[in-house]
Amino acid sequence: MQRTVSLLLLILYTSLAFAADHWPQFRGLSGNGHSGARDLPLHWSETKNVVWKTPIHDRGWSSPVIYGDQIWVTTATRDGHRLYALCIDRDTGRIIKDLKLFDVAEPQFCHPFNSYASPTPVIEEGRVYVTFGSPGTACIDTKSFKVLWERRDIECNHFRGAGSSPILYRNLLIINFDGSDHQFVIALDKQTGRTVWRTKRSIDFQDLDENGKPLADGDWRKAFSTPHVAIINGRLELISLGAKAAYAYNPLNGGEIWRVEERGQHSASTRPVVGHGMIFYPTGFARGQLFAVRGGGKGLITDTHIAWKVKRGVPNKPSILLIGDLIHMINDTGIAICVEAKTGEVVWQARIGGNYSASPVYADGKIWLFSEEGKISAIQPGWEFKILAENHLDDGFMASAAIVGKAFYLRTKTHLYRIEN
Numbered sequence: 001m002q003r004t005v006s007l008l009l010l011i012l013y014t015s016l017a018f019a020a021d022h023w024p025q026f027r028g029l030s031g032n033g034h035s036g037a038r039d040l041p042l043h044w045s046e047t048k049n050v051v052w053k054t055p056i057h058d059r060g061w062s063s064p065v066i067y068g069d070q071i072w073v074t075t076a077t078r079d080g081h082r083l084y085a086l087c088i089d090r091d092t093g094r095i096i097k098d099l100k101l102f103d104v105a106e107p108q109f110c111h112p113f114n115s116y117a118s119p120t121p122v123i124e125e126g127r128v129y130v131t132f133g134s135p136g137t138a139c140i141d142t143k144s145f146k147v148l149w150e151r152r153d154i155e156c157n158h159f160r161g162a163g164s165s166p167i168l169y170r171n172l173l174i175i176n177f178d179g180s181d182h183q184f185v186i187a188l189d190k191q192t193g194r195t196v197w198r199t200k201r202s203i204d205f206q207d208l209d210e211n212g213k214p215l216a217d218g219d220w221r222k223a224f225s226t227p228h229v230a231i232i233n234g235r236l237e238l239i240s241l242g243a244k245a246a247y248a249y250n251p252l253n254g255g256e257i258w259r260v261e262e263r264g265q266h267s268a269s270t271r272p273v274v275g276h277g278m279i280f281y282p283t284g285f286a287r288g289q290l291f292a293v294r295g296g297g298k299g300l301i302t303d304t305h306i307a308w309k310v311k312r313g314v315p316n317k318p319s320i321l322l323i324g325d326l327i328h329m330i331n332d333t334g335i336a337i338c339v340e341a342k343t344g345e346v347v348w349q350a351r352i353g354g355n356y357s358a359s360p361v362y363a364d365g366k367i368w369l370f371s372e373e374g375k376i377s378a379i380q381p382g383w384e385f386k387i388l389a390e391n392h393l394d395d396g397f398m399a400s401a402a403i404v405g406k407a408f409y410l411r412t413k414t415h416l417y418r419i420e421n
Contacts, residue, residue, distance in 0.1 A: 023066040023402040023409070026120040026165040026226050027359060032273050033321050035363035035403040041421045042366075042378060042389045051407065051418040052093030056086065060117030061357070061398035062165075064409050064416060066090060067123045070142060071402075071409060073416065074130050076116035080107030083117060085130045085140060088416060090404070097145045102136040102152070110161035115398075120165040120226075122173070129173050129190065133162025137175070139193060149193035157181045163224030163269060169238070169251050172196060174227055178242050180218030185227065185240050185247075187254060197254035203245040203261060220244065223284065224269040232274060232295035239279055241268035246281060246293070258297040260306065262289070270319040270359070273327075276341055278307055280327060282314050290314045290327070292344060308344030313337050319359035319400075321367060323381045330356050330369050336379065350385045352377055359400040370397040374412065393417065 027033045041049045060075035071088040081104050087097040110116050121130040127148070131137040134157070138150040156179040164176040172187040183201040188194065205221055225241035229251050238251035243266040248257040268284035279293045290310040297305040315331040326347065327339040334354045338347040354371030361368050362381065366388060369377040374396040380386040399411040407420035 021066075021068055021404060022123075023064070023404050024124060025065060025122040025167060026063055027271055027319060027400065028361070028403070031167065031226075031228050031271060033319060033359055033361045033400075035361060037363045037403045037406060039406045039421065040364040040403070040408065041419055044391050044393075044419050046394055049419055049421060051420050054088060054093040054095065054416045055414060056411065056416055057098075058082075058084070058117075059115045059413075061115045062117050062411075063120040063399040064402045064411050065121050065123045065128070066402050066404050066409060067125065067128075067142070070096070070123075071416070072121050072123055072128050072130070073399075073411060074117040074119070074121060074132070076132070078116075080104055080110055080116035080135070083132050083135060085121070085128070085138070087142070087145070090409075090418075093416070093418060099140065099145060099147075101130070101138050101147065101150070102132065104135050108134070108158055108161070110158075114161035114163065116161065118161060118163045118224075120400075122166050122168050124168060127190070129166055129168070131162070131166050131175060133158050133164070133177070134179070135162075137166075137173075137188070137193070139173075139190065151188065151193050154186065155182060157218075159218040159222045165226040167227055167229065169229045172251065174229075174238065174251065176223065176225055176227055176240055176242070178221065178223035178225075180221050183221055183223075183242055185238075185249060185254065187251070199249060199254035199256065201242050201245070201247070202256055202259060203242070205244065220266045223267055226271040228272050228274070230274040232279065233277055235295070237295075239272045239274070239281075241270070241272060241281055241284070243267065243284070246272070246279075246283075246291070248279075248297075258299060258301045258305070260291065260293055261300070261302045262291070265289070267316070269317045270315070273320060273322045275322045276325075278341070280320060280322060280341070282316065282320065282329075285316050287311075288314045288316050290320070290329075290339065290344075292341070310339055310344050310346065313349060315356070317357045321360055321362050323362055323367075326381065326383070328360065328362075328367055328381055330360055332356055334371065336369070336385070338383075338385070347383055348385045352379075352387075358397040361401050361403060363403050368401060370401060370410070372396045372398065
């Protein structure tokens with residue numbers, strides 16, 4: 001018995017150590033913004049607790065991903081003609097490889113608020129997968145830095161620029177494509193890049209709003225969300241937010257399981273979270289709301305499975321955090337809100353100040369918020385609002401944080417930092 005317990009503890013500690021060395025995708029190991037890190041610095045500045053600071057050329061809002069001693073980010077020229085992937089040494093901050101992946105003769109329009117390199121890569125042992133949306137997706141060998149495959153034939157007019165990050169599930173690389181012309185989810189074989197399945201969004205977009213008025217072309221069809229795979233009430237589901245609807249698919253074949261419609265929203269930009277037998281997600285722009293959808297549905301479940309809605313103060317761009325029985329979020333204009341997950345009751349709200357695009361993270365028992373102006377706030381999770389610390393870095397944040405070991409890896413609009421005691 002003692003030998004069995006010792007073996008289980010060894011496996012547990014090894015797994016935790018392994019997990020602590022990686023931040024493989026948008027929102028971390030589990031895709032929910034949580035980190036098991038401890039002993040993170042509470043205070044820092046441009047001159048305090050900065051292990052290294054590395055300039056990243058050109059412009060990109062993708063968040064850093066980390067596997068072992070490598071950090072990967074993407075970037076692009078401001079005009080979108082050249083698209084890059086950068087590998088940075090985690091210990092020193094030195095740029096190991098600067099790969100120009102794609103030349104784009106005629107880039108699509110990209111809104112000035114967005115960038116041509118906004119989707120976050122996803123990484124695993126030996127391979128990193130990067131996408132810029134329709135302009136190109138590639139798989140790179142992380143030892144030789146050779147491009148193993150690429151796809152440049154996936155058509156989608158992103159209308160304001162791409163933003164959906166890819167995820168890995170088993171042998172599949174899964175990406176949302178929600179543009180003004182085409183709206184679908186695609187799964188590629190991660191070994192070869194070939195299409196395994198492709199599922200078109202099933203909602204009838206129409207071209208009129210609920211009052212019969214014409215809708216602006218494009219905006220009401222696009223979205224920027226990152227999908228999420230979870231087992232909900234014993235059923236495997238790929239949760240994917242599009243324009244005007246949220247969907248669940250079978251991740252193995254792309255078959256639609258259920259759909260929740262909300263025709264007054266578009267441009268969903270967050271990654272959903274799952275807990276308490278429910279799926280929680282902000283619906284997007286126009287009249288964004290926070291939805292809680294009960295699991296177990298099939299078909300069109302708008303009228304049967306919505307457990308509750310929060311209609312005010314909901315973020316459009318930053319994803320939310322589910323911590324125990326509470327949902328914590330920061331909206332685009334700097335208001336922090338805490339909601340009871342099971343009921344949707346607002347517990348508290350407080351003005352932090354600033355503007356927010358980066359998603360918050362939960363680590364070392366604290367919630368960390370990163371503003372576009374460069375302010376970083378640490379707040380206490382729970383039933384009462386309390387600010388624990390405020391810090392600042394130059395240039396501000398569009399990308400979300402990565403956390404590995406006892407360090408933050410933070411990408412501002414111009415640099416990548418390692419912050420550690």
